[in-house]
Amino acid sequence: MRRFEDSLYELIVETSTNLPGDVRRAIAEGRSREDRASRSGLALATIAQNIGMAEMEVSPICQDTGMPTFIIHTPVGVNQLAIKRDIEAAVRKATKEGKLRPNSVDSLTGANSGDNLGGGTPVVHFEQWEEDQIDVRLILKGGGCENKNIQYSLPAELEGLGKAGRDLDGIRKCILHAVYQAQGQGCSAGFIGVGIGGDRASGYELAKKQLFRKTGDTNPVPELAELEDYVLEHANELGIGTMGFGGEVTLLGCKIGVMNRLPASFFVSVAYNCWAFRRQGLLLDAGTGEIREWLYERGTGISVEEEGAATEAAAEAAxxxxxxxxxxxxxxxxxxxxxxxxxxxxxxxxxxxxxxxxxxxxxxxxxxxxxxxxxxxxxxxxxxxxxxxxxxxxxxxxxxxxxxxxxxxxxxxxxxxxxxxxxxxxxxxxxxxxxxxxxxxxxxxxxxxxxxxxxxxxxxxxxxxxxxxxxxxxxxxxxxxxxxxxxxxxxxxxxxxxxxxxxxxxxxxxxxxxxxxxxx
Missing domain, CATH: 3.20.130.10 (Fe-S hydro-lyase, tartrate dehydratase beta-type, catalytic domain)
Structure with missing residues (x-):
């Protein structure tokens, strides 16, 4: 796998600097629903300009390049230890060249490793499959939105919503409350992944995996497809708006997954992601590591920004x-x-x-x-x-x-x-x-x-x-x-x-x- 490290480096750079097409379209659609003369309209205009600048400069969209988290499917017999070494080398190179910020900090001493490597960083999840190629997916989720993740144990009493039981309606209340509690601190307008069931650890993992779904897909479970549509419509009625400035657009995407649980436990886990929704993936040749296919539409040529300077409306913010x-x-x-x-x-x-x-x-x-x-x-x-x-x-x-x-x-x-x-x-x-x-x-x-x-x-x-x-x-x-x-x-x-x-x-x-x- 001579090219694996180079392919992984290319994946990191693309993820950090270039939002995928489905995310850009979701942001553009959100902009179309916001009053351009409002504070949220100004914020969305600045966001649109920033997306284009990051792509042009091949520089990080957001300075918090987050915890690099890889999910990798490999054919049986592929050396996963070698893959992990190549990932670490690619992460080290991307950090040195300013595509990632050095974010790995010793939890006891506070010392920064300087290269994004250390105990538990980057996060790498391996799974085997019976395909003959390697599927690598990466998400860069910053600390601001990671801190707004939340987990509920049902039944529960929720602020403003009352009792949330162990049913679909209780799940609905949890998700709406999750959007409410994030306010502008998670860089709204955002995207959420929801995991129903599991234990505390697997529930959060399931929630984060939902963020790898494409924004326009349809949930194969009819009840969850209906719930996703409901949340996306009604969460925007909360009026939180972009950056928490107030406005029409608070949520840009909602994806929900479900797994079995213990009888005594009923967890609803919510992974909140900011508008800078940085995730991308590759299909690689298992023998050489060469890139066969990009798994998400690359954002090049899909503009979120309208004509004119994005900040011209600043003085007119209502x-x-x-x-x-x-x-x-x-x-x-x-x-x-x-x-x-x-x-x-x-x-x-x-x-x-x-x-x-x-x-x-x-x-x-x-x-x-x-x-x-x-x-x-x-x-x-x-x-x-x-x-x-x-x-x-x-x-x-x-x-x-x-x-x-x-x-x-x-x-x-x-x-x-x-x-x-x-x-x-x-x-x-x-x-x-x-x-x-x-x-x-x-x-x-x-x-x-x-x-x-x-x-x-x-x-x-x-x-x-x-x-x-x-x-x-x-x-x-x-x-x-x-x-x-x-x-x-x-x-x-x-x-x-x-x-x-x-x-x-x-x-x-x-x-x-x-x-x-x-x-x-």
């Missing part, structure tokens, strides 16, 4: 989820930012930032609670981002730089705002009551960038001014970035306004409308 808010406006700010400028901002304003900003994720926030910052953060901006970086003779370059989910920093953020005088925090998915209070007390705002738009934001970064805490690993280091024209939306302001709280409250009220039984 505050549909905050009926009493003033019209949105575009505000240009340069760091360091004054408290007066921050106090003038309201939820819905589009902020265009220039100047220096500083990345900070979990490791940095934990560190800053008890230590000084290596740079002056007064009037500054913290960007919740773990970029993909490459280093050459000219220095460091940003290959992908979208936002990470902010809620993980909720235990730290308010104290860090107070301690260092930060004026703006950028991330995705919003933050909680403690941070909102600190924004008001100290004159700061939360800016929601578009999750997954890693190429769009990388284009705004003009220089890497430096880095600290490289011992934390590239994603967790504190990068000092010079930006121009970095656009994000105020979703939490210094006056107590929170778009995230408003959308969640609104969607909770709509969720309650699905309390009564539908499937008898």
């Amino acid at each position: 505050p549909e989820a905050v009926p009493d808010a003033p019209p949105s406006r575009e505000v240009r700010l340069t760091t360091p930012i004054s408290e007066e400028d921050i106090r003038s901002l309201r939820v819905g304003d589009v902020v265009i930032l220039s100047g220096e900003m500083h990345t900070g994720r979990d490791a940095l926030h934990k560190h800053l609670i008890d230590h000084d910052s290596p740079v002056d953060l007064g009037g500054g901006v913290i960007y919740h981002c773990g970029p993909v970086m490459l280093n050459d003779e000219a220095g460091w370059h940003v290959k992908a730089a979208g936002p990470t989910t902010s809620i993980r920093e909720e235990p730290y953020q308010a104290d860090i705002i107070r301690k260092f005088g930060i004026r703006a925090v950028i991330g995705k998915g919003g933050m909680g009551a403690k941070t909102l209070q600190a924004l008001g007390e100290h004159g700061a705002v939360y800016l929601n960038a578009i999750g997954g738009a890693a190429q769009y934001y990388a284009e705004c970064i003009k220089n890497v001014n430096g880095a600290d805490f490289m011992e934390f690993g590239i994603p967790e280091a504190m990068w000092h970035l010079q930006v121009e024209g970095f656009a994000a939306i105020v979703t939490m302001d210094s006056h107590g306004g929170s778009l995230h709280a408003d959308v969640e409250k609104n969607s909770a009220e709509k969720l309650a409308a699905f309390r009564e039984p539908v499937f008898k």
Whole structure:
């Protein structure tokens, strides 16, 4: 199998940088149902532009290239140990060349391996079959959407929906609740795979395997086909919208599988996937490793983007989820930012930032609670981002730089705002009551960038001014970035306004409308 490693490398690059055709069509169809002048319309326009940029640059669609997970079917007699060695070599090469972000972290020490290899990474599942070729499928599922996976044990009492029993209607309630609880933190509009039955481990595995189905297929089980259609229609009535901004499009796909279970257990497992639905597959010659066929339509030539610049509608974004808010406006700010400028901002304003900003994720926030910052953060901006970086003779370059989910920093953020005088925090998915209070007390705002738009934001970064805490690993280091024209939306302001709280409250009220039984 002389070509196996090369074929696997090609699969990784394609999966990371080029969304398959069925996913692109689902996103395009979602765009057609959204008001282009709304915040969700702006988000979808940016997403469409980002998809095209990633394909053109052959760079990661999203900076979080996730946990590489392979499902491989091999003929009897094929050396699976050799295949695994070739997978590891391909993963190492893809990481070195910036097609994957180094994401493998020691769970006890926090040390990043730097090459995406380590205990349990990448994930490789082997199965034998009686075909004469090798089927290899790969999914790159980022941490933001992985964290919104959820598992239910029936019967259960569900918020807003009441009792969910051990029947099809109980399963329906679980799935709707799973979409509700994800809000914008999983980079909606998203896709879900659902596993009914099994044990806790196999249920989640079944759910994730559903994500390998094509978006337009029909479930062979009539009851599940009906349930898939029901969920796809009615989950969009929750009004969560793209990025949790409110809107018409919350879910783009739903696939459900079932397996037997123990009498005492009834699990419903939901694997949530963001709009950056990166999965691809190959059929390989079992003797040479040569590519015979791509298993999902390659996205080349299928455009999600309409004519014109995707960001032209930014200043016209309408505050549909905050009926009493003033019209949105575009505000240009340069760091360091004054408290007066921050106090003038309201939820819905589009902020265009220039100047220096500083990345900070979990490791940095934990560190800053008890230590000084290596740079002056007064009037500054913290960007919740773990970029993909490459280093050459000219220095460091940003290959992908979208936002990470902010809620993980909720235990730290308010104290860090107070301690260092930060004026703006950028991330995705919003933050909680403690941070909102600190924004008001100290004159700061939360800016929601578009999750997954890693190429769009990388284009705004003009220089890497430096880095600290490289011992934390590239994603967790504190990068000092010079930006121009970095656009994000105020979703939490210094006056107590929170778009995230408003959308969640609104969607909770709509969720309650699905309390009564539908499937008898």
